[in-house]
Structures are given as structure tokens and as C-alpha cells.
Amino acid sequence: xxxxxxxxxxxxxxxxxxxxxxxxxxxxxxxxxxxxxxxxxxxxxxxxxxxxxxxxxxxxxxxxxxxxxxxxxxxxxxxxxxxxxxxxxxxxxxxxxxxxxxxxxxxxxxxxxxxxxxxxxxxxxxxxxxxxxxxxxxxxxxxxxxxxxxxxxxxxxxxxxxxxxxxxxxxxxxxxxxxxxxxxxxxxxxxxxxxxxxxxxxxxxxxxxxxxxxxxxxxxxxxxxxxxxxxxxxxxxxxxxxxx
Amino acid sequence: xxxxxxxxxxxxxxxxxxxxxxxxxxxxxxxxxxxxxxxxxxxxxxxxxxxxxxxxxxxxxxxxxxxxxxxxxxxxxxxxxxxxxxxxxxxxxxxxxxxxxxxxxxxxxxxxxxxxxxxxxxxxxxxxxxxxxxxxxxxxxxxxxxxxxxxxxxxxxxxxxxxxxxxxxxxxxxxxxxxxxxxxxxxxxxxxxxxxxxxxxxxxxxxxxxxxxxxxxxxxxxxxxxxxxxxxxxxxxxxxxxxx
Numbered sequence: 375x376x377x378x379x380x381x382x383x384x385x386x387x388x389x390x391x392x393x394x395x396x397x398x399x400x401x402x403x404x405x406x407x408x409x410x411x412x413x414x415x416x417x418x419x420x421x422x423x424x425x426x427x428x429x430x431x432x433x434x435x436x437x438x439x440x441x442x443x444x445x446x447x448x449x450x451x452x453x454x455x456x457x458x459x460x461x462x463x464x465x466x467x468x469x470x471x472x473x474x475x476x477x478x479x480x481x482x483x484x485x486x487x488x489x490x491x492x493x494x495x496x497x498x499x500x501x502x503x504x505x506x507x508x509x510x511x512x513x514x515x516x517x518x519x520x521x522x523x524x525x526x527x528x529x530x531x532x533x534x535x536x537x538x539x540x541x542x543x544x545x546x547x548x549x550x551x552x553x554x555x556x557x558x559x560x561x562x563x564x565x566x567x568x569x570x571x572x573x574x575x576x577x578x579x580x581x582x583x584x585x586x587x588x589x590x591x592x593x594x595x596x597x598x599x600x601x602x603x604x605x606x607x608x609x610x611x612x613x614x615x616x617x618x
Numbered sequence: 619x620x621x622x623x624x625x626x627x628x629x630x631x632x633x634x635x636x637x638x639x640x641x642x643x644x645x646x647x648x649x650x651x652x653x654x655x656x657x658x659x660x661x662x663x664x665x666x667x668x669x670x671x672x673x674x675x676x677x678x679x680x681x682x683x684x685x686x687x688x689x690x691x692x693x694x695x696x697x698x699x700x701x702x703x704x705x706x707x708x709x710x711x712x713x714x715x716x717x718x719x720x721x722x723x724x725x726x727x728x729x730x731x732x733x734x735x736x737x738x739x740x741x742x743x744x745x746x747x748x749x750x751x752x753x754x755x756x757x758x759x760x761x762x763x764x765x766x767x768x769x770x771x772x773x774x775x776x777x778x779x780x781x782x783x784x785x786x787x788x789x790x791x792x793x794x795x796x797x798x799x800x801x802x803x804x805x806x807x808x809x810x811x812x813x814x815x816x817x818x819x820x821x822x823x824x825x826x827x828x829x830x831x832x833x834x835x836x837x838x839x840x841x842x843x844x845x846x847x848x849x850x851x852x853x854x855x856x857x858x859x860x861x862x
Contacts, residue, residue: 375624375625375627375825375832376622376623376624376625376825377621377622377623377624377821377824377825378620378621378622378623379620379621379622379623379821380619380620380621381619381620383619387802466776467860467861469860470858470860472860474860482775482776482777490805491801491805491810492801492802492803492805493803493805494803495803496805527810527812530774530775530813531726531774531775531854531859531860531861532710532726532853532854532859532861533726533783533813533816533852533853533854534793534811534813534851534852534853534854535792535793535794535811535812535813535814535816535852536810536811536812536813537781537812537813537816537817537820538817539777548779549778549779550779552828555828557735557736557828557830558631558736558830558831559736559737559738559739561734561735561736561737561740566735566771566780566828567778567779567780568771568779568780568781568823568828569774569777569778569779569780569781570779570824572777572779572781572820573781573782573820573821573823573824574824576781576816576817576820576821577621577623577817577820577821577824579812579817580621580814580817580818580821580840581619581621584796584799584801584810584812586801586802587802588619596824607778608777608778608779609776609777609778610775610776610777610778614714615775615776616711616713616714616716616718616775617711617775617776617861
């Protein structure tokens, strides 16, 4: 098995209302990259949010007492803290200046996905796309590729550094369930479910420098098993979550 | 940027005492794959443990009362539970049949890395290599590649499915620290440290089916910045760990 992973390097700065599929198709054409049904396209959340207008003007935010007090204690922008609260349905951890929240769509991540990197101006921040699976489906339909992954960079408990994960998918099952299959010695694989969408996102992340510029990556050679797919399958159910 | 990721498919079953570098060099030669200083080699922990003899005969284990009671409550092999305890320096979570432990080298993972998949016979289990960075350095010296990553499949809080991570590295810094660099809009990237070794491990994991057979993967095209490197950099320090 052999994978080829290529970053598109000629995407323009994405603005509200842009047709992202069109921009990606043009960049791919300019770079001589064919997009067909064998391709997995990984796209950074940031440009999806920008195209969808999921950019918030912080000057319009009414700051609550809790946001003000936390921001003051940890020298943060109180408007950003309020925006994080507004995009959280549950605070998982709020400690030592770190805010880990569960978003409306069930993602658990730092700052509920609110972010200012690669956004123009100190008064603006992006929030996550409201339905990342739908964003992925739209891109897939517009490009005719095999699968689409919307990626974001998440921290992890116990481990340093961010890794990219899949927050939206279309065209395949983000989990590869090996249960019932046997290993080389005939032993049943008891509990082996692989988060292939997260592994694909991490692979694509290697080609998306955080300083920006290559937010769309093509992955070729991955044996896709077509399915509708939803990144919600990657979210652990509350009753099985030991770290709520 | 463009990455090529290739799995070696002709590695033989690895046994205690095998020279893993030699086996990998032979498989690469047979498959026409050049290994040079531009290559990152990812190797599954399982074959490193086998080569190093980190395989335990469960029949020799003295089972404690705690291991017996937990195994009985959750229908597990009490010898395996005892082996997990023996390879733990701290139990992080012990709930609903799940055992998450911190190993002697500071990794936090399910079952302290003790595993029976792809091991011959119900009476045997592998444990993690005693010094995975040293294992990686040895392979790197033996193969002359740019970097080596020893990978293992870990679960994650909040998310379903396993992803491969780096438990040992040689030849590069597993963290890529963007702090102080600026984004496209001139904004300083405040807290962006990327766990590149884990992203490389996840990418390689896409080519390592859990049923076994392709435990060595070559990654070409990754812009390595040479350094000694240690996977311990990926372990969050206790004082910064919100999930101890």
C-alpha cells in the first residue's frame, strides 16, 4: 500500500461567501492535480468557517461577569471568553487559564473551537462551522472527490502538542471496525476500532503549516469504503466516557 | 509539499533476537525501496517488542488479590491484569472494565501497553519496549535513515477509535514549536506546538492494518529538522496535566 499526500499551495485567501469547491477546483487545476473519486480531500476548518461566514466581530459581544472575571484572572480577551461560552454546551475543564468545552455538535476541545489565528484583525475570531458534516458533504458534491474531511487541530490530555482531527466527514465511515476479524495468528481482534478519519486528518496536518497557506490537502491511495459517514461517530457517548 | 508513504509488505514474522534493522533493510531491498537520510521510518511497537524479547509467558505470573478481583468482575484474564499492574507506575483510571495506566517511561495508555494481538498463543503477551527512544536510535543507526518512530495505537478521552502515536523517536524533535512565528496576517502564534511525531505515526498507521502484516512504513518528503529527539517530549508534565 502506498499513499500520496499533496498540499494545494495556490488557494487564495478565503472570504465570506466564497465558493470553496470552486476555489479548490481552480487551485488543483492550476497545480496539475486531478481530483476524482479516489481522492480524499482534507480541508482546514479555518477556511470552511471563513467561507461560511462563521467569523464573529468581537466588538458586538456582551460580556458576562463570569467571562470578565476569568479573562481578568488569566489575562485573556474577555470578549473571546464570552464567545467561547456562547459556543459551549458544557464546560469540561476550566483550570489554570485553560478552557476545555463541549460544543453544540458534541466536540470536546480547547476554547470550543474559537480561534483567532489566521484571522484578519484583533477584533475578529472564527467559530467552528455549524454543521461540519454538511460542509464536508457540500464540498464533496462540488468536487466529485471520494471523501472530504474537515480538520481542526486539537490538544490531548496527557500528551503535548496539537494533532489534527476530523470534525466533519463525508463519503466514508470515519471508524474502521476490525472487531470480529482475526490477526495473523487467528486470534479475534476484540476491541480494535481505528479512527481512520483522525489518522487521515493527522496525515494531512503534516502538510498544513499553522502559519497558513496550505489549508487543502489531497490524499491518494487510501482504500476508501464508500459510506455516508458522520464525524459524530468519532464522539464518545457520554455513558462510555470515563473523562466527563 | 508532497509526502509519499509506503508500507513494507514482505517483512517476515519477527522473533526474539532478530536484527530488526537487517530484516527491514532486506524487505526494503526486495521491494525496491531505498532507505536514505530523507526517509522517516515508522515501526510498530509490536515487532520491536518481539525482537527485543519483550514477550511475557503469562503462566509464570503470580496473580495478586486485586488483579484477581478486577479480572473476575470484568471477565478478564487475571494474569494479564497482573502484568498490566506490573508495568504501571500509576493507575490513571480503573472503571467499567477499562484500565488506563501510566507506564514506567511516563506513557499514559490503556493496559499500560500490554497486548495480546498478533502474538502467538493465549499464554503470551507483549509489553512495551523498555526504552523506545533507544530502540528507535538503534534502528536509525542500523538503517541510516533520517528518523525513526516507534508507534503504538492509543485510545483517547472523548473520542472513539484508536490512533497511532509515537512512543519512541530518533533523529528529530517530535514537537514542532511555532511559538513566536507569525501567521499570514502578522499575528504571533501564541500557543501552537504541533505533535509532528504523532501526526507522522498516525499517517503511518493508515498503512498498518491491525490484523498485522505491514508493521514498517517509510515516509518520504517530510522536511526533517535533524535533532536527537525523545518521545518523552510528547508527555505532558504532571504540573501541566489537567487530567491526572
